Amino acid sequence: MPKMTREEFLLEMDEILDLKPGTLRGHEKLEDLKNWDSTALISLITMAETNNSAQISPDQVVGCSTVADLLRLAQVDGSSS
Amino acid sequence: MASETKTFQPDILKALRFPTTPAEILRKRQSLKKELLGQANLTPTRIAILGGSTTAEVKSMLELFLLAQGIQPTFFESGYNRYSEDVLFQNPDLWNFKPDIVFVHTTWHNVSQFPQLMEPEAEVEQRVRREMARFASVWEKIHTELGALIIQNNFDLPHLRPLGNLEASESFARVNFLMRLNAEFAKYARSHSRFLINDIHYLSAQVGLNNWHGRAYWYNFHMALSPTATVPLAQNLAAIVKSVYGKSKKCLVLDLDNTLWGGIVGDDGVQNLILGRDHPVGEAFLDFQRYVKDLQRRGIILAVCSKNDIENAKEGFSHPDSILKVEDFSVFKANWNPKPGNMREIARELNIGLDSLVFVDDNPAERALVADQLPEVAVPDVGSDVSRFAEALEHERYFEVDRVVQDDLKRAVYYNSNAQRSTYQAGFRDYGEFLASLEMTAEIGSFSAVYLERTTQLINKTNQFNLTTKRYTSAEVESISRDPGFVTLYGRLADRFGDNGLVSVLIGRVSGETLEVDVWLMSCRVLNREMELAMFDTLVEHCQARGIRRIVGVYIPTKKNNMVAGHYSGLGFTRLTESSGDHELWRFDVPQSYSLRTRFIRRTAQTLPTSANA
Numbered sequence: 001m002p003k004m005t006r007e008e009f010l011l012e013m014d015e016i017l018d019l020k021p022g023t024l025r026g027h028e029k030l031e032d033l034k035n036w037d038s039t040a041l042i043s044l045i046t047m048a049e050t051n052n053s054a055q056i057s058p059d060q061v062v063g064c065s066t067v068a069d070l071l072r073l074a075q076v077d078g079s080s081s
Numbered sequence: 082m083a084s085e086t087k088t089f090q091p092d093i094l095k096a097l098r099f100p101t102t103p104a105e106i107l108r109k110r111q112s113l114k115k116e117l118l119g120q121a122n123l124t125p126t127r128i129a130i131l132g133g134s135t136t137a138e139v140k141s142m143l144e145l146f147l148l149a150q151g152i153q154p155t156f157f158e159s160g161y162n163r164y165s166e167d168v169l170f171q172n173p174d175l176w177n178f179k180p181d182i183v184f185v186h187t188t189w190h191n192v193s194q195f196p197q198l199m200e201p202e203a204e205v206e207q208r209v210r211r212e213m214a215r216f217a218s219v220w221e222k223i224h225t226e227l228g229a230l231i232i233q234n235n236f237d238l239p240h241l242r243p244l245g246n247l248e249a250s251e252s253f254a255r256v257n258f259l260m261r262l263n264a265e266f267a268k269y270a271r272s273h274s275r276f277l278i279n280d281i282h283y284l285s286a287q288v289g290l291n292n293w294h295g296r297a298y299w300y301n302f303h304m305a306l307s308p309t310a311t312v313p314l315a316q317n318l319a320a321i322v323k324s325v326y327g328k329s330k331k332c333l334v335l336d337l338d339n340t341l342w343g344g345i346v347g348d349d350g351v352q353n354l355i356l357g358r359d360h361p362v363g364e365a366f367l368d369f370q371r372y373v374k375d376l377q378r379r380g381i382i383l384a385v386c387s388k389n390d391i392e393n394a395k396e397g398f399s400h401p402d403s404i405l406k407v408e409d410f411s412v413f414k415a416n417w418n419p420k421p422g423n424m425r426e427i428a429r430e431l432n433i434g435l436d437s438l439v440f441v442d443d444n445p446a447e448r449a450l451v452a453d454q455l456p457e458v459a460v461p462d463v464g465s466d467v468s469r470f471a472e473a474l475e476h477e478r479y480f481e482v483d484r485v486v487q488d489d490l491k492r493a494v495y496y497n498s499n500a501q502r503s504t505y506q507a508g509f510r511d512y513g514e515f516l517a518s519l520e521m522t523a524e525i526g527s528f529s530a531v532y533l534e535r536t537t538q539l540i541n542k543t544n545q546f547n548l549t550t551k552r553y554t555s556a557e558v559e560s561i562s563r564d565p566g567f568v569t570l571y572g573r574l575a576d577r578f579g580d581n582g583l584v585s586v587l588i589g590r591v592s593g594e595t596l597e598v599d600v601w602l603m604s605c606r607v608l609n610r611e612m613e614l615a616m617f618d619t620l621v622e623h624c625q626a627r628g629i630r631r632i633v634g635v636y637i638p639t640k641k642n643n644m645v646a647g648h649y650s651g652l653g654f655t656r657l658t659e660s661s662g663d664h665e666l667w668r669f670d671v672p673q674s675y676s677l678r679t680r681f682i683r684r685t686a687q688t689l690p691t692s693a694n695a
Contacts, residue, residue, distance in 0.1 A: 018111030035111060039141050042298075043107045046308045050104040058301045 004051045009076045012051075013067065016043045028067045048074040097149050099461055099476040101316075103309035110145055117148035122640045124326055129157040129180035129229070131164035131219075133191035134305035142315035143184075150323045161303060164191070168219045168227075176227070182322065183223050185233045188281065188305040189259055192236070196253040205252045213265045224275060230554060231276045232321055235263045237285035240294045274534065274555045277321055277483055284313055320478030326552070327542030330459060330479040331433050332382040333373065334424060336442035337394055337415070339465070341373075341405065342366050346397040347389055357402035365468040370404040372471040377409055381480050382496050384412040384427045386440065388447075391415040411496035420447055421454040431496060432605035434545070434641065439479050441470060484534065496606065516611065516681035519576040523612065524685045525585075525619040528562035528569040535583045536571055540600060543586075544641040546613075547602040548634070548648060566591050567599070568623050572616050574607050574682070581607050585616050589632070596624055597633040601648075608644075614678035617652055624671045633657075634667035652678070 004012070010024045017024075017035040030036050041061055048054040054075045064070050094117075096102075096109050106113070128143070130136045140156050147154050157178040159167040164185055167175050193212060196205045216233075223231055236259040242248040248256035263282055270278045285293040288310050295307025306314060323329055338345045343355025343362050355363045356370075377383050383405075387394050394415035398407045407413065412430050414423040420442075428435045435457040442448050443465045452460040461473040474480075509515040528536060537555040544550065553561070561567045572585035584607045588600040603613055624632060634649040650656070654667035 012108055015108050015112065018115065038137060039110070042138060042302075042308050043110070046104055046107050050309075055297070057297065 004074075004076055006071060006076050008051075009071060009074060010067070012047055013044070013070070016040050016047070024067055026066075026068045026071060030065060030067065030070075044070065044074075052076065094149055097146065097316075099473045101312065101476075103312035106142075106145070106312050107308055110141060113145055114148065117145065118153075120148070120151060123148070123151055123153035124328075125153050125155065126322065126326070127157070127179060127181045128154045128322075129159070129175055129178060129183045129227075131159040131167060131183060131185045133162055133164050133185075133187035134299075135161055135303045136186055138304060138308055138311045139186055139306075139315065142311045143318055146315045146319035147322060150319055150328055152319075152322060152326060152328070162191070165215070165219045168222050171226075180227060180229045182325070183227065183229045183231050184279070184318065185219070185231065186305075187234050187236075189236050189239050189255075190299075190305055192259070192262070195255050196258055198253060200253040202252050205258065209258070209261050209265060212262060213269070216266075217269065220269070220273075220276060224273075224556070228554070228556065229275075230325060232279050232318065233266065233270075233276065234279045234281045235266045237281045237293060238290060240290045240296075274484070274537075277325075279314075279318055279321060281314065284317055285310070288313055317478065320481040321483065323478075324481040324483045325541065327544065329481050330381075330439045331437040332384055332411075332427070332431060332439070333376060333474075333480075334384045334386045334427055334438050334440045335373065336444065336447065337385060337387040337389060337397055339443040340441060340467070340470070341370055342397060342400065342403070343467075347393040351396050351400050354397065354400050356400050362467065363402070367402060367404065369467050369470050372474075374404050374409065376480060379482075379485055382431060382433075383410045384431070384438075385410050385414060386420050386423045386427060386442075387415045388417055388420070389415040408497065420451055424451060424455055424458060432545075432608055439474070439477075441474070443467070484538075512609075513681070519578070519610075519681070521574060521576045521610065521682045522685055523575075523615045523682045524573040525570055525615060528558065528571055530559075530562075532571050532583050533559060533562075536586055539583065539586050539602060539604065543602040543604065544639070545605050545644050546608065547600075547639075547642050548598060548645055549600055549637045550639050550642060551600050553600070561588060568596060568620070568627070568629075570616060570619055570623070572603075572612060572619075574610065574612050574615075576610075585612055587616055587620060589620065591627070591629060594628065594630040595633060596620075596629045596631070598635050601634075611679045611681050613648070614652075615682045615684055618675075618677045618679055619684065621671055621675050625673075625675070630671050632669040632671060634669065636665040636667065638663060638665070 006026070010026065011021055014021050014023050017033055017040055041058065044061065045056050045058070048056050052075055054073070056073055060073055061070070064073060096105055096113060126147075130140055132139070136158050140158060144154055144156070157175055157180060159172070159175070163172075164187060166172075193215065194208065196208055220231055220233070223229055238256055238259060242256065244251060244254045248254040251257055266278060270276050293306060293310045295304065295310070298304040298307055335341055343366055344353060346354060356366050357363045358367065373383065385394065391413070395407050395413070397403070398405060412427045414427060416423070424435065424438060424440065428438060435455055439459045439461070440448070440451050441461065441463055442451075443463070445465075448460050448462070451458055459477070459479060461477055463470045463473045509518065533555060537553065537558045540558065541552050562569055568589040568591060570585075570587040571583055573583050574581045581604075584604040586600060586602050587598070589596040590599045601616075603616070620632070632654075634654050636645065636649060638646065649667035649669075652669065654669045657666040657668050660666045
């Protein structure tokens with residue numbers, strides 16, 4: 001299965017966080033996102049696991065401060081790890 | 082009947098319907114929840130989740146699936162792994178919460194001590210007893226002090242088997258031990274009416290143990306299940322809650338050609354239908370018929386809705402391999418009219434709501450038409466492969482029941498008899514002549530232990546002919562039946578076509594010389610038969626015998642009970658000025674001399690209370 005593109009990842013993140021499609025651009029700080037909580041964190045890990053076969057630990061996610069960090073962690077195409 | 086309230090768009094629910102993708106549901110949960118909260122007339126419930134592991138994900142998913150069933154939960158969550166302490170040490174937050182339902186979310190991780198290697202059988206047996214006693218002490222306290230219904234997980238199996246296949250057979254092995262505990266939990270469920278099992282042993286097998294357990298989630302979050310496994314868990318739980326609130330479906334409406342057999346009976350002829358063991362697809366149709374027959378045997382009403390000439394349609398069931406027969410169907414609509422109209426007629430003839438129907442048709446255009454025009458009807462996307470039809474019905478848990486009582490087993494007979502009555506009625510000049518010819522007899526009496534389950538079931542499932550729509554648990558019904566502060570009546574009705582079973586329930590709360598109606602309901606299968614008059618006659622006689630001078634009728638309007646809006650005025654009650662729009666009060670002064678209202682029902686003898694203290 002091909003890995004998610006950056007755009008696809010951001011759209012799925014929009015959905016997880018209940019944002020309008022196209023809201024997230026990548027530079028956002030996680031602490032500024034209203035619905036960024038433990039439930040969203042688990043949905044993100046599941047998404048990365050399902051779509052990108054990326055095994056991410058919660059500790060790694062907690063260490064992220066921006067959406068761009070998450071993109072790198074989830075090994076999204078076009079994001080250097 | 083067109084609903085005046087905004088019709089909820091089922092498109093929103095597609096992500097929650099068969100075939101579901103758990104990852105999609107997890108991703109969309111926020112927007113799904115927001116949309117689902119926009120529904121009107123949600124039924125509130127209070128659920129305490131007592132977890133043997135972390136439960137935030139379970140709560141989040143359960144909320145979603147309950148909202149999809151029209152139930153709006155408020156939750157209490159125990160602290161991590163405090164499922165027994167919160168009960169045994171009476172956590173005041175839990176006690177103040179006053180749950181309607183307590184869900185005990187334990188898994189194999191919560192077994193306190195597994196047997197030692199080579200432990201003798203007698204000691205293993207002792208260990209089973211101790212483990213059961215530990216759980217039972219929690220359940221007993223919930224029942225006696227919180228009065229809530231309990232939904233308890235049985236045990237899933239660990240994904241690792243240190244003893245290999247011996248895990249299944251050796252009594253000291255973990256798998257064998259868990260199977261024994263599951264058997265004990267089941268035994269407890271059979272003997273306790275307010276205790277239901279959430280069968281995670283089955284669910285985990287269905288999902289597959291490797292997908293069920295998410296090891297990383299256990300080590301990082303102490304989640305016993307992976308997030309994707311939480312989806313089927315929540316769906317299963319929501320189905321149990323739905324059944325408790327009487328929201329399960331009642332009738333399966335089936336297309337015929339390429340749904341119950343392969344081929345077109347009108348074109349191909351009965352002899353050429355694909356049905357039977359000599360053809361792989363024919364065998365799949367046979368198995369689907371067997372599944373449908375099993376549903377019918379346990380009380381699900383069957384109906385046909387098919388574009389066919391009726392003679393051809395009925396002839397299809399004369400196929401020698403057909404398990405289903407014409408007489409298995411309570412309503413048979415085979416014509417060339419649009420199916421939504423036929424579906425309306427089926428609901429009307431059965432006196433049930435459109436929201437009690439499930440429609441199965443292999444034709445996607447027919448499914449889309451019914452789904453579009455009748456959003457209340459459940460229309461699963463069964464596809465066109467008959468081998469998946471039953472799977473789609475199972476997945477949606479449409480027909481979940483919290484118990485099976487004798488009356489369920491006879492339901493199809495009742496409804497078939499109703500169809501006979503309708504035909505019979507057509508031969509009479511007036512309705513009174515028809516009623517008289519039915520030779521009806523009613524057995525009406527105070528609540529009896531024999532009927533406790535059926536009485537409770539009616540109280541919790543009747544929506545239309547229900548003046549107050551109050552719900553009571555079986556423990557509460559039992560308590561009311563013993564309380565002299567209440568007058569209780571059940572009513573059974575029989576006629577020349579058969580026994581309709583227990584069809585009406587009335588509870589009156591007595592205060593001095595006044596009786597206030599607390600519950601008054603009747604099954605719609607005996608509408609317009611004067612059964613409500615027979616119940617009223619008996620109520621008045623009880624009041625006279627107990628010195629009660631006044632009956633206060635209560636009517637609480639809901640979306641579904643409009644049919645009884647004129648009930649009290651029809652009986653000669655006067656509306657009280659203190660009534661409000663959502664809580665009407667009506668008064669009836671019990672006369673010394675009373676003329677019986679029912680003309681066509683003979684009531685069998687019953688014991689009346691002999692004094693005011695009775």
